[in-house]
Amino acid sequence: MVDRFVHESNSPMIEMLRVHRFFGKTRAVNDISFEVYRGQVFGFIGPNGAGKTTSMRILSTLELPSYGDAVVDGFSVINDPDLVRRRLGFMPDGFSMYPNMNCVEYLDFFARAYGLIGKDRIAALRRTLSFTGLDKIASKPITGLSKGMRQRLCLGRAMIHSPAVLILDEPANGLDPRARIELRQMIQQLAVDGTTILVSSHILTELAEMCDQVGIVERGRLLATGSVADIQRTMQGALRVQLTAMDRGEQLQEWLSQRQGVSHIQRSGNTMSFELQGGNLEQADLLKGIVNADFSIMEFAAHRETLEDVFMKITTGAVQ
Amino acid sequence: MTSASSALDSRPILAPDQLEHAAAIEQLVEGETAWDRRLISLSNWINPILVKETRQALKSKQFSMTLLLLTIVVLAWSMMAIIGMIPSIYYASNGTGLLIGYSIILIFPSLIIIPQAAFRSMASELDDGTFETLSLSTLTPRHILIGKLSVAALQLLIYFSVLAPCIALTYLLRGLTLDVIAMTLILLASCSLAVSAIAISVAAFARNRVQQVFFSIVLLGGQVFAAFAVGSTLLGIVSYGSIPSESWIVLGVFLLVVILYSWLLLRSAGCAIGVASENRSTPIRVPLLLIGLLMAMLTGFFSICYGDRTAMQDLLAVSVNFLFAHWAIAGCIMMGEQGVIPVRARRSLPSSLWGRLFLTWLNPGAGPGYLFVLLSFMGSAFTLVLAAWFLLPATKSNITIQLVLYVAVLSAYLALYMGTVRLICMVFLRRVMAGRLVASFTITCVLLILSVVATLSLSLASNRYQRLAFDWYCFPNLFWTLGELYPSNQNRWILPECFFAVVCLAISSAVIGLINVALTAKDVVVLRIETPERVVRERSKIRSKKEEEDELEGLAAE
Numbered sequence: 102m103v104d105r106f107v108h109e110s111n112s113p114m115i116e117m118l119r120v121h122r123f124f125g126k127t128r129a130v131n132d133i134s135f136e137v138y139r140g141q142v143f144g145f146i147g148p149n150g151a152g153k154t155t156s157m158r159i160l161s162t163l164e165l166p167s168y169g170d171a172v173v174d175g176f177s178v179i180n181d182p183d184l185v186r187r188r189l190g191f192m193p194d195g196f197s198m199y200p201n202m203n204c205v206e207y208l209d210f211f212a213r214a215y216g217l218i219g220k221d222r223i224a225a226l227r228r229t230l231s232f233t234g235l236d237k238i239a240s241k242p243i244t245g246l247s248k249g250m251r252q253r254l255c256l257g258r259a260m261i262h263s264p265a266v267l268i269l270d271e272p273a274n275g276l277d278p279r280a281r282i283e284l285r286q287m288i289q290q291l292a293v294d295g296t297t298i299l300v301s302s303h304i305l306t307e308l309a310e311m312c313d314q315v316g317i318v319e320r321g322r323l324l325a326t327g328s329v330a331d332i333q334r335t336m337q338g339a340l341r342v343q344l345t346a347m348d349r350g351e352q353l354q355e356w357l358s359q360r361q362g363v364s365h366i367q368r369s370g371n372t373m374s375f376e377l378q379g380g381n382l383e384q385a386d387l388l389k390g391i392v393n394a395d396f397s398i399m400e401f402a403a404h405r406e407t408l409e410d411v412f413m414k415i416t417t418g419a420v421q
Numbered sequence: 422m423t424s425a426s427s428a429l430d431s432r433p434i435l436a437p438d439q440l441e442h443a444a445a446i447e448q449l450v451e452g453e454t455a456w457d458r459r460l461i462s463l464s465n466w467i468n469p470i471l472v473k474e475t476r477q478a479l480k481s482k483q484f485s486m487t488l489l490l491l492t493i494v495v496l497a498w499s500m501m502a503i504i505g506m507i508p509s510i511y512y513a514s515n516g517t518g519l520l521i522g523y524s525i526i527l528i529f530p531s532l533i534i535i536p537q538a539a540f541r542s543m544a545s546e547l548d549d550g551t552f553e554t555l556s557l558s559t560l561t562p563r564h565i566l567i568g569k570l571s572v573a574a575l576q577l578l579i580y581f582s583v584l585a586p587c588i589a590l591t592y593l594l595r596g597l598t599l600d601v602i603a604m605t606l607i608l609l610a611s612c613s614l615a616v617s618a619i620a621i622s623v624a625a626f627a628r629n630r631v632q633q634v635f636f637s638i639v640l641l642g643g644q645v646f647a648a649f650a651v652g653s654t655l656l657g658i659v660s661y662g663s664i665p666s667e668s669w670i671v672l673g674v675f676l677l678v679v680i681l682y683s684w685l686l687l688r689s690a691g692c693a694i695g696v697a698s699e700n701r702s703t704p705i706r707v708p709l710l711l712i713g714l715l716m717a718m719l720t721g722f723f724s725i726c727y728g729d730r731t732a733m734q735d736l737l738a739v740s741v742n743f744l745f746a747h748w749a750i751a752g753c754i755m756m757g758e759q760g761v762i763p764v765r766a767r768r769s770l771p772s773s774l775w776g777r778l779f780l781t782w783l784n785p786g787a788g789p790g791y792l793f794v795l796l797s798f799m800g801s802a803f804t805l806v807l808a809a810w811f812l813l814p815a816t817k818s819n820i821t822i823q824l825v826l827y828v829a830v831l832s833a834y835l836a837l838y839m840g841t842v843r844l845i846c847m848v849f850l851r852r853v854m855a856g857r858l859v860a861s862f863t864i865t866c867v868l869l870i871l872s873v874v875a876t877l878s879l880s881l882a883s884n885r886y887q888r889l890a891f892d893w894y895c896f897p898n899l900f901w902t903l904g905e906l907y908p909s910n911q912n913r914w915i916l917p918e919c920f921f922a923v924v925c926l927a928i929s930s931a932v933i934g935l936i937n938v939a940l941t942a943k944d945v946v947v948l949r950i951e952t953p954e955r956v957v958r959e960r961s962k963i964r965s966k967k968e969e970e971d972e973l974e975g976l977a978a979e
Contacts (some may be wrong), residue, residue: 163553165697175955180765182696184959186557197549199473201480206473213469214558216967222465258554 112175114139114266114297115160119169122155122321129155130166131321137299137314139265142292144312145301146412152321153301154194157270160299161191173266190259194257194270198243205230205239208257215262225261232287233257249280256287260296267291269300273307285311309408319416332411339364339376340384341404346371347397356394360387377403444625456754469560470568471575474542478572487534491526494585499587506594510725514596517659522607523587524655530580531613532648536620539573540640543624544633552694562691567619570687573617577610600664604672605655611676612651616644618683622690667866674719681712699765702758702785709751710783710797717744717801725809734820737809738827738908740803744832751834756843757850757861758787762947770949781945787843788941795836795934802828823908830906830923834899840933847940872897893921902926 122130130152137143145153158164160171162182170177176184199207208229212222230236233253238246240394246254252272259267269288273281281304289311292298302308308315309329316326325332346353350371357363362378377383382404391398423797478484502522506515546552546565555565588606591597620640627633656665685708692701720740724733762770762785771780782793806828810820842865850857876898880889891905895918903923905913913919 123503161557162696176959179763180768181956182698183559184956187559187963191554191557193550193553195550199477199551199552201477202473210469210473211474211554211558211941213465213472214555214560216701219462246673260491262558274497 109250111138113137113172114141114174115143115299116172117156117160117169118172120156120159120171121168122152122159122164123167128321130159132169133318133323134169135314135316135326137297137325139297140292140295141313142288142300142311144308144315145318146305146315146408147301147318148416151186151318154270155321156318157191157299157301158288161268162186163191163207164225187262188265188266190262191268192255192259192267192269192272193272194245198254199329200244201242203240203242204235204246204254207243208235208261211258211261217262225263229257229261232260234283236368242403249276249283252276252284256284257376260291265295265297267296267298269298271301271303273302274306279306283408289417305408305412311406315408317412317415324415325411329408333408334380339378340380341388342377342384343400343402343404344372344391344398345400346373347399349396353391353396356391356396360390363387428975434907468564468568468571470565471571474568474572475575477574478538483534483538484576487530488541488579488583491530491580494526495523495584495587498526499590510594514594516591516594516597517662519594520588520591520597520602520605521656521659523584523591523610524659525652527580527584527609527799528648528652528655530649531577531609532616533644535573535576535580535613536640536644537637538576539569539617540620540624540637542572543569543621544627544637547624547627547694547979548630548633552914556694560621562625562695563687565694566625566691569609569621571612571617574614577613578595581606581610596662597659598663601659601662604658604664604668604789607676608655608658608672609651611679612647615679615683616647618687622686623633625690625694647823676725677715677719681708681715684708685712696765698763698765700763700769700785702755702790703766703769703783705791706783706793710793713744713747713797713801716740716747717805720744720811721805722883725813733809733813734824734908737806737820737824740805741824741828741831744798744802744805744836748798749838751833752790752839753842753865754858754862755790755794756787756839756865757846757859758785758790759857759858760786760788761855762786762944764950767947767950768952770947772949784944784947786944787846788937788944790845791839791937792941794839795832799828799832802831821908822916826914827903827906827908830926833926836934836937837926837930838868838893838899840930840937841868843937869899873900891922892918893925896922896926896929935945 115135117133117135118134120130121128121327133152133156135143145156155164159166159178160173162178162185165179170179172178173185174188176188178185199210202210205226208226208415212225217225228237229240233256235250235253235257238250243251256269256272259269272288273284276284285307288298288300292311292313293399299361300312304317312329314326314328315332317324317332325335327335344353348371350368350373353371354366354368357366357373357375362383364376366373366375366377374382377387388398388401391401441906499519502515502519503510506513509515512645543566546555552565556562560568588602592599592602623636623640624633627636658668685705688708689705692699695701718739720743721737724736725739766785770784773775782789782796803825806820806824810825813820842861845864846857846861850860853860876895877889879894880892884890884894891901895901905919914923
C-alpha cells in the first residue's frame with residue numbers, strides 16, 4: 102500500500118469554514134460550513150446550479166474561495182494547495198480523456214504524474230486496474246470505451262495515488278443501473294478502506310444508501326446537514342400510518358380519535374390512515390393499545406418520508 | 422500429478438483477448454527484456470509529460486503524416502537534384518544547392534508544424550479540462566511546460582534524423598564546410614524551439630476559446646514571418662559557403678537572447694497557470710533582472726570590443742534603448758499587479774535586515790514592482806554609460822554628457838508612465854481581479870497613443886496647421902522627445918524648447934514618482950509570517966521520501 106499523507110488524529114478530514122464564492126453578483130457558494138471525518142461518505146445534494154460543483158472545486162483547490170477557507174486533513178486549500186493535492190483525488194463531472202492512449206497507459210501516466218516510481222507505480226497500477234475492473238480491457242484505446250468504463254477509468258485516475266480524500270462530482274451520471282450499482286459498491290469499499298469521500302449526485306436513493314452524512318444545498322446555501330435518518334427525523338413532523346382492521350372500523354376510528362398524538366384520521370370502510378406524532382416508541386405503543394383494546398388488525402404500516410420527500414420539502418427549486 | 426502441474430491447472434484460464442490485456446499490463450509495468458526494464462527505469466527519471474506526449478504523438482495521424490510527407494519530399498528533392506547534377510556531380514561542388522533545398526524543406530515542419538502542434542497540445546489541455554486533472558497531480562506548471570517543449574524537441578530530433586543521411590550527402594558533394602552545415606542546423610533547431618516555447622506560452626495565457634483563436638492566428642502569422650526570416654538567413658549562410666569567426670559570436674549572442682527570453686516567457690506562462698494563491702511575481706522578476714543585467718553587460722562588452730571611437734556613443738545609446746524597452750514592457754505589465762500579498766506568498770518574504778533591504782523589491786505587488794523596474798533600469802543603464810565614460814580612454818570613446826542625460830530622460834519617462842499607469846490601475850481596477858496585467862499593458866498603450874496624438878495636434882494647432890515643430894509641451898510624447906534628445910543630436914539640448922521639455926518632464930516624473938514611492942510604503946512594511954510547523958514538517962517528509970526514492974531508483978538502475 103502506498104503511503105497516505107495523512108496525520109493520525111481525530112480531527113475532521115474535510116472542513117468547509119464559512120466558504121463563499123461569488124461570480125460577479127451571483128453567490129455560487131454562500132456561507133457553507135460542514136465537516137467530514139475519516140472513512141465517512143458525505144453526500145452533496147442539490148438541484149442544478151446549487152453550488153455543489155463550485156464547492157467541490159474549491160475543496161479540490163481548483164477555485165479559490167472569495168471568503169472563508171476549506172481545510173483538508175488540516176491543510177488550507179488557499180495556503181497549502183500543494184499539500185492538499187497530495188491527499189486528494191478528484192473526479193470531475195464532465196471529463197475528457199487523452200486521445201491515442203489505452204487504459205493502462207492513461208493510468209500509468211497519472212501514476213507517474215503523482216510521483217509514483219518503480220515498484221510503487223507498478224503496485225498502484227495493478228491495484229487500480231483490479232479494483233476498477235479495468236484489467237480486462239487494459240490495452241483497449243480510451244476512445245472506444247463505454248460511458249461506464251470511462252467513469253471507472255476516471256475513478257481509477259482519481260484513486261491511483263491512494264488519496265485519503267476522494268471528491269466525486271456526479272460519478273453515476275448517465276450510467277446504466279448495473280454500472281451504477283457497481284460504482285456504488287466501489288465507493289462503499291473505498292470508504293471501508295478508510296478513504297473519506299465527498300460525493301454529489303442527483304440520484305437521491307443511491308446517496309441515501311451509501312452516505313453516512315448528507316448536505317442539502319440550494320442557491321449556494323447549505324439548508325440541512327447530518328445523517329439521512331437525522332434529517333428525515335428533523336424534517337418529518339408526523340408519521341403517516343395506514344391501518345386495516347378485520348371489522349369494527351367505525352369503533353376503531355372513534356378509539357383512535359381519543360388517543361393523544363393521533364390526528365387527521367381518514368377512513369374508508371375498515372381501512373384508515375392518520376398522522377401520529379412521535380417516533381418508533383409511540384408507534385409501538387399505539388399498536389399495543391389497539392391490540393389490547395381487542396381490535397383485530399390485518400395491516401399496520403407506518404410510512405417514513407424518503408430522502409426524496411425531504412429534499413422536495415426543503416428545496417424550492419429556485420435557481421440563481 | 423506433481424504439485425507444480427496441479428498449480429498450473431488451478432490457474433484461471435484466460436480468454437485470448439484477456440491474455441492480450443494482461444500482456445499489455447505486464448509489458449508496460451515490467452517490460453519484456455532486460456533492455457525494456459532498463460528503459461522503464463530510465464523513464465522514471467524523465468518528465469512524465471514527455472513519456473505521455475511521446476506515446477500520444479507517435480500514434481497521432483499528424484506526426485505520421487508529417488513524417489511520411491517529409492520523407493517523400495526529401496527523397497523526391499534528392500532524386501531530382503541528383504539527376505539535375507549529372508554529370509557534373511562527379512567533379513563540381515554541388516552540396517550548396519542541395520542543402521538549400523533541404524533547409525527549405527525542414528523549415529516547414531520545424532517552424533510551422535511543430536510549434537502549431539505544441540500550441541494545440543497546450544491549448545487542448547486547457548480547453549478540454551484535462552489540465553485541471555493534471556494540475557491536481559504533483560506535476561508543477563514548470564514540469565508541464567518543459568514536458569511539452571521536450572516533446573517538440575523530440576519531434577524535431579526525429580525530423581532531423583530523417584534528413585541526416587541527406588545532409589551527410591550534401592557534405593560529400595563538396596562546396597560546403599562542416600561549420601556551414603552545423604550553423605544551419607543549430608540556427609534552425611534553436612529557432613524551432615524558440616517558436617515552440619512561444620507557442621506553448623501563448624497557449625497557456627489563452628483563457629478561453631476566443632483568446633485561443635486570436636492567439637493561434639497571431640502565432641501563425643509570426644510563424645510565417647519567422648519561416649521567411651530564418652529561410653532567408655539560412656539561404657545567405659549556405660550561399661556564402663563559409664562562416665567568418667564573428668558569425669559564431671553573433672549566433673552565440675542570438676542563441677543566448679533566444680534562450681533567456683524563452684526561459685522568461687515559459688516562467689511567466691508557468692506562473693499564469695499556477696496556483697492563484699502562489700507568489701507568481703518573484704519567480705518572474707528574478708530572470709527579468711538577470712536578463713537585464715546580462716544584456717547590459719553583453720551590449721556594453723560588444724560596444725567596447727567592436728565599436729570604434731566615432732560609433733561608441735551611438736552603440737551605447739542603442740544598448741540603453743534596448744534596456745529601456747526590456748524594462749518598460751515588463752514594468753507596464755507589472756503595474757497591474759495587486760497590492761495584496763497572499764498569506765502563502767508572505768511566508769517566503771525576506772525577514773533579515775539585509776534581505777528586507779535588498780530583496781523587498783522582488784515582493785509581489787505593483788508598488789515594489791515600480792521601484793524594482795526603475796532601480797534596475799537606472800542601475801544597469803547608468804552603470805553601463807558611466808563606466809564607459811570614465812573608464813575608456815579618449816582614443817577609444819566619444820561619450821559625452823549627452824548620453825548620461827539621455828539615460829536620465831529615459832528614467833524619467835519610466836517613472837512617469839509606470840507611475841501614471843499604476844495610479845490609474847489603483848483607482849479604476851480596484852475591484853477587478855482577473856485580467857489586470859493585460860489591462861495595465863493596454864492602459865500604457867492607450868496613454869502612449871494619446872500622448873502622441875495630443876502633442877502632434879497641439880503642435881499643428883499652434884503652428885496654424887502648417888508644420889510640426891517640437892516645443893516644450895510635447896514632452897509627454899516619448900518618441901518625439903527621445904528623437905529630439907538623442908545623443909547624436911548634440912546641439913538640440915541647449916535649445917529652449919528642449920530644455921523646458923526636459924524640465925517639465927523632470928518635474929512631472931518627480932511628482933508622480935514621489936506619489937508612487939509614498940504609496941509603496943504600505944507594501945514595503947508587510948512582514949513575513951511564519952510557516953506553520955506542521956506544514957514545514959510535511960514538506961520535509963515529502964523531500965526526504967523523494968530523496969529516498971531517488972536513491973533506491975538509482976540503485977535499481979545500477
